[in-house]
Amino acid sequence: MHKQIYVNLAVNSVEKSKAFFSQLGFTFDSRFTNEQAACMVIGENIYAMLLAKDFFRTFTSKTLCNPKESTEALICLSCDSRAQVDDLADKALASGGASARPAKDHGFMYERSIEDIDGHIWELVYMDPNAAMPAADAS
Structure with missing residues (x-):
């Protein structure tokens, strides 16, 4: 299952x-x-x-946080390409969302962070499997 x-x-x-x-x-x-x-x-x-x-x-019996003031979680969404990262982020900004931080290009990974209209942070990420370093080489 x-x-x-x-x-x-x-x-x-x-x-x-x-x-x-x-x-x-x-x-x-x-x-x-x-x-x-x-x-x-x-x-x-x-x-x-x-x-x-x-x-x-x-x-829940806990107090809800205000995600515009506190971070409760970072929600990471993988994308199929850098273009899809940019497309989703640009659509979010045009629809009332906000940029959470500047885009980052790590070579093997490209990311943009946006806040939705309630302040929840969505990390939009593309990782190029051919450019990623194998775990054994990361030392």
Whole structure:
């Protein structure tokens, strides 16, 4: 059986978050989407649950952080090319997101960091498998 991963994120507005991520090209599974939650399909077996804050609070007794002020997690999304990294980051910026830090080119890896409209940080990364150093050579 293939495992699935669901990243749960508290959002200010499910509808605004759906609109933001739709502009980046993501789709939603209607079976798990309503006014309190949206199941964003990231890839096969990978999903982000965008949960209204009041609904999110029913899953935890801890205080929610404000992701515009505190970092709760860095969500890294692999991309198929440098062009896809730039395309997603540019779409995010045009849709109301913000740059979290400048782009970085490590030769074998290219990355850009964006904040979605709620302040969650998404690391968009392309790694060239042909340029990566083998683990044994990393010393």
